[in-house]
Amino acid sequence: DAGVTQSPTHLIKTRGQHVTLRCSPISGHKSVSWYQQVLGQGPQFIFQYYEKEERGRGNFPDRFSARQFPNYSSELNVNALLLGDSALYLCASSLGSTGGEQYFGPGTRLTVT
């Protein structure tokens, strides 16, 4: 079975631009979570979606938004990019919405110049 997939693998954007990152969960998983991992630090929780509804939100500005589609895939959108948004963005999927095991994708490396 395929694991969690993310696209693109790498991305370079300029300050002020907008970016969309994509995630496909493991088949049968209905929950998708997004994390930001800055080099040398642990992942920081951004969002959790379950059955297309937002179930959790971390301490990130409104420039960050996400959605989940009927097939449970998800997009993370970031507007008005800042240099500080440069990071590895991780997607994780799980069966349910409450604290179960999360399976992580390989991440999208975003560089903002």
Add this chain to the structure above:
Amino acid sequence: GNSVTQMEGPVTLSEEAFLTINCTYTATGYPSLFWYVQYPGEGLQLLLKATKADDKGSNKGFEATYRKETTSFHLEKGSVQVSDSAVYFCALSDGSGNQFYFGTGTSLTVIP
């Protein structure tokens, strides 16, 4: 608020040495606790978990016990191998299970 504090690395051990990586947490409600591992060039993988006080999670020779009285979830292994070289992350999910908090990670290198 919720947070996880992890022992800083890097940690270097000889093969067959005993490993402890300390993790303490602050949480409201009844969190679940996790250890994730990231091997070189790979994604994060769940190593073990515990969902309530006094539970012991174990996997691949690693163990951690959920200690509510000391708000700790220390990772231990009796005899490390070179293949255990990786970055280890302690994490918690809050009582609702909808928010997750990771520590900063501890890099472990095991030398033959």
